[in-house]
């Protein structure tokens with residue numbers, strides 16, 4: 001017997017969610033698989049999403065691993081290259097690169113091959129993270145269009161508010177104005193924009209979170225959007241006890257019983273990726289029944305209220321998030337977002353596909 005925690009990855013749910021993206025946008029789909037496919041496993045996810053026209057990630061070694069595994073799609077490095085020494089690799093493995101800075105533009109001259117590089121010019125339309133300022137775009141375009149190493153150019157931007165009431169209007173208008181003069185493919189939409197703003201779809205969409213079955217919106221559940229959870233994190237109860245009124249639970253005794261109650265200890269803690277900041281009352285499922293966490297999450301364990309689940313005992317199954325309990329709900333209770341919980345799953349958790 002090993003420690004009972006496990007992450008189950010439902011590859012058919014992943015394919016369902018890709019179909020939702022496909023039905024919603026007629027664009028080519030660049031599946032975002034950065035951060036080890038949001039914690040789900042890079043190569044297994046890429047295999048399941050093989051019908052996507054492209055993959056986007058950050059690490060050139062991951063991109064090469066995809067090529068070596070036989071993927072022929074467009075592969076895009078979302079932060080581009082960091083060093084001129086990477087350019088020969090981009091040419092050799094036919095990897096697309098975001099170019100977001102004049103520093104990268106200057107490094108382009110080190111590219112050894114003519115007509116080899118697929119460039120995604122990133123324009124800053126308000127996110128203020130990466131990208132050329134609007135007034136820098138004409139000069140950057142001039143340089144790219146003349147550059148012998150550049151094979152083709154796609155224009156892209158990223159939205160800061162696509163998941164919020166404020167929406168995309170301002171950034172979309174700015175992007176349209178800046179790019180109207182160029183007859184080139186464009187890419188704007190993350191999951192939220194893909195689902196809510198058809199006017200952003202253009203040639204390429206870049207869904208991430210929706211593929212993994214979580215909603216990007218506070219006001220719409222994954223289920224309402226037709227998305228199915230891909231990752232389900234489960235474990236078991238490994239200890240059960242009775243508390244008297246006044247007894248306290250866990251480090252710093254953060255939870256105090258105000259009456260007699262029955263509690264259980266779950267084999268899952270922050271070293272597995274469960275958020276330490278999840279307070280008492282965070283939803284959790286035992287024996288398929290919803291209950292709450294109690295007190296502080298420890299490194300390897302957390303406590304749950306079993307008062308209303310009398311048949312729960314050592315060995316009872318626990319769902320931390322996933323099918324039956326949305327990751328968004330757990331994230332919200334812990335003051336974070338589903339993205340962070342999925343990415344935070346640690347290497348010691350066995351993954352079953």
Ligand SMILES: *Cc1c(COP(=O)(O)O)cnc(C)c1O
Pocket residue numbers: 032034078158189190191192206207208209210216
């Ligand atoms: C992460 C990322 C995405 C995907 O965003 P989701 O909200 O997960 O859909 C798209 N584009 C860029 C540039 C990103 O960094």
